[in-house]
Amino acid sequence: MSLDKILSIGGKPGLFKLVTQTRAGFVAESLLDGKKISVGFKNNVSVLSEIAIYTLDEEVPLREVFKKIQDKENGEKTPVSPKDDKIKLEEYFFEILPNYDEDRVYASDIKKVIQWYNMLHEQGITDFEAKEEVAKEEEVKEVKK
Template identity: 40%
Template sequence: MNFKDIATVAGKPGLYKILKPTRSGVILESLDEKKAKLVAGMSMRVSILSDISIYTMTEEGAEPLESLMKKIEAEYKGDTGVDASSSDAELRAFLKSVLPEFDQERVYVSDIKKLNAWYQIIRKSIPEVLEESNETEKEA
């Protein structure tokens, strides 16, 4: 599994594994212990994690979520030291430690909370996607 196989649904908490497409949407399975199935129709906003980026002040303008999560894993090994109840300053300091050039005006505290929550879900459910990919995966 990789970031192309993981999705988020607007208005629903958590992350979902993409099982298969249907004629009218896609079948998803939650990454939590419940493994609840969900048929996301065309009217639901489904975002694939590999398509999500964090705004930066660099020339590229954004950092892909996958590379950012791998940086978080390399730096923190699961213990980010922040959660949903952390202060705004603590959350911004956490993101600045792994992505110093993030755009502080366009990246909201709620985005950082979501980033941390998603990281924790991935680390618990499918930690192998946080490992640095080997050469054969890069070519695929």
């Protein structure tokens, strides 16, 4: 499953998988406990594939940040916990994304990124490639044949 179907819903803990769309919103399933909820269009909803992290140069898509964490940890969970102190979280994030904008990326944002990465890892969602990248790789393989 790609990050295009994973949601963060304001006021709700954890992440959700988009199940289906309805006339008044959509149905989402919690990755924490598997419970389904109905979400209206008025709720603050973010699709993980659309989130980016500020750096001093540009905005880096969240999927790339997850990929960097995955590479650093050899596909395992992070050694830091979202509950660790601010300094430890910032030091870890600096190892992942050395040029992140410390003025616009808060400790609470870093906590969410680490929490989300670990939650996705627990659910076996570890494919952080963009659909376009996967499509291009498949095209290259076809051309080489």
